Amino acid sequence: MAARRASKAGRRFFRKPPVDLAAALLGRTLVRVTDDGRRLAGRIVETEAYLGEPDLAAHSVHGRRTERNASMYLDAGHAYVYFTYGMHFCLNIVADRPDVPTACLIRAIEPTEGLEIMGRHRAGKISPDRLRPIDLCSGPAKLCQALAIDRALDGEDMTRSDRLFIERARPIAPERIARCARIGVAYAGAWTDKPLRFVIRDNPHVSVKVR
DNA sequence: ATGACGATTTACT
DNA sequence: GTAAATCGTCATA
Numbered sequence: 257m258a259a260r261r262a263s264k265a266g267r268r269f270f271r272k273p274p275v276d277l278a279a280a281l282l283g284r285t286l287v288r289v290t291d292d293g294r295r296l297a298g299r300i301v302e303t304e305a306y307l308g309e310p311d312l313a314a315h316s317v318h319g320r321r322t323e324r325n326a327s328m329y330l331d332a333g334h335a336y337v338y339f340t341y342g343m344h345f346c347l348n349i350v351a352d353r354p355d356v357p358t359a360c361l362i363r364a365i366e367p368t369e370g371l372e373i374m375g376r377h378r379a380g381k382i383s384p385d386r387l388r389p390i391d392l393c394s395g396p397a398k399l400c401q402a403l404a405i406d407r408a409l410d411g412e413d414m415t416r417s418d419r420l421f422i423e424r425a426r427p428i429a430p431e432r433i434a435r436c437a438r439i440g441v442a443y444a445g446a447w448t449d450k451p452l453r454f455v456i457r458d459n460p461h462v463s464v465k466v467r
Numbered sequence: 468a469t470g471a472c473g474a475t476t477t478a479c480t
Numbered sequence: 481g482t483a484a485a486t487c488g489t490c491a492t493a
Contacts, residue, residue: 304474313474322482341475342486348474361474382477397475440474463475 262423264398266415269422270333274305274351274358277332278454281349283428286365288403291417296403298365298393299425301459304438304462305452306348308358311430316357327411328357330356335420337400344397345406349422350415363439363453365393366461367402374402395463432467 262285270277275446281300288296306314308328315325315338327336328350336348336359367374367389375387378401394397400406404421414421435451442448455462 270478306474315474320490322490338474339488340473342473342488344475346474363474395475407471438474443473 258284262425264415265333265422265424267331267333269275269424270349271353272332272351274307274360275397275452277349277351278303278305278360278452279430279433280427281362281422282454282456284425285368285423286399286403287421287423288364288405290373290404291419294370296367296370296374296446297423298367298369298399298403300362300364301366302362302364302453302455302462304361304363304454305351306359306361307452308356309392311444311446313438314357314359319357321357325357328359329355330411330413333413333415335409335412335414337405339407340397345400346396347405347409348402361396362399363396364455364461364463366459367392377402377404386408394461398463414448428456435449436466439464 273432281303285302286301286328308314308316309319316328327334330350331354332350334349334350337345339345347362351358374392407419412420434455434457436453437449438453455466
């Protein structure tokens, strides 16, 4: 008898505007099953919404469509994994409807399953004293490294995939969610300061402190 | 073909 | 607080 698991989030859950999805993702479980069958998981504690065409911080600004960001145009619930800074991957989940290139960046999770393997994935490049649970997945590129997420998972349909998906969980009460400006988008003019970042209040696993 | 840049992380002062 | 790492991606030519 297989262990009982929470149900996998389906299309209906993801098919909402990116701001709504970013908030709805908080508290839910991100699950990654590796090629050798290991289950790695964590609770989503920080997300950001990217609003597509008008959003000067979005890869799909002005309807830009390239080989890299093609996944943003897929239906809601697909993964958009991009490579940046010559060394890092970041995971987004596509929101809304097909051909509306909006998405939510998963910026941090609180690791709950497979911490030892996550640590192994993170080890090597960093000093051992940086392998505390709180250092494992507290950033968009760190969590991708810990969960072994790279471009091989770009375009993955997370409503059907057995290697990357969201499990339903008790929603976070609205008063426990903080909204603030997104991280690392200083170049985005009027969009730099829009409150499109969502975090669970006072959670120690977030990437950058809320101000 | 080339140049500039980045939805970041890390170590160091 | 600052700066280095490091290269795929994109716009320009």
